Amino acid sequence: GIISFNLKNLDSNLVGTLLDSYGIAVRTGKHCAHILHKKINQEGTVRVSYYLYNTFEEIDKFISALHEIVDIT
Numbered sequence: 001g002i003i004s005f006n007l008k009n010l011d012s013n014l015v016g017t018l019l020d021s022y023g024i025a026v027r028t029g030k031h032c033a034h035i036l037h038k039k040i041n042q043e044g045t046v047r048v049s050y051y052l053y054n055t056f057e058e059i060d061k062f063i064s065a066l067h068e069i070v071d072i073t
Contacts, residue, residue: 004031004045007066010073012044019046022065 007015016028027047030037037044050059 001051002047002049004047006042006045007070007073010069012042012046015046015069018069019062019065022061022068024062024065 012028016026019026029044031047
């Protein structure tokens with residue numbers, strides 16, 4: 001699956017950089033959807049993708065990292 005999201009009051013590029021520091025690879029930006037981002041009034045989003053080969057541990061690591069990022073900002 002693919003999930004695009006933003007964290008309230010945080011720039012998507014900053015979130016991507018912070019997730020990278022946890023060893024988590026995501027994409028940030030407009031993802032070839034400039035019109036949509038303009039319509040939702042966003043400069044960009046964070047996009048995370050997962051598939052059958054991802055483990056529950058990797059998903060837990062991602063969620064924990066998001067919680068930590070929200071807590072420190």
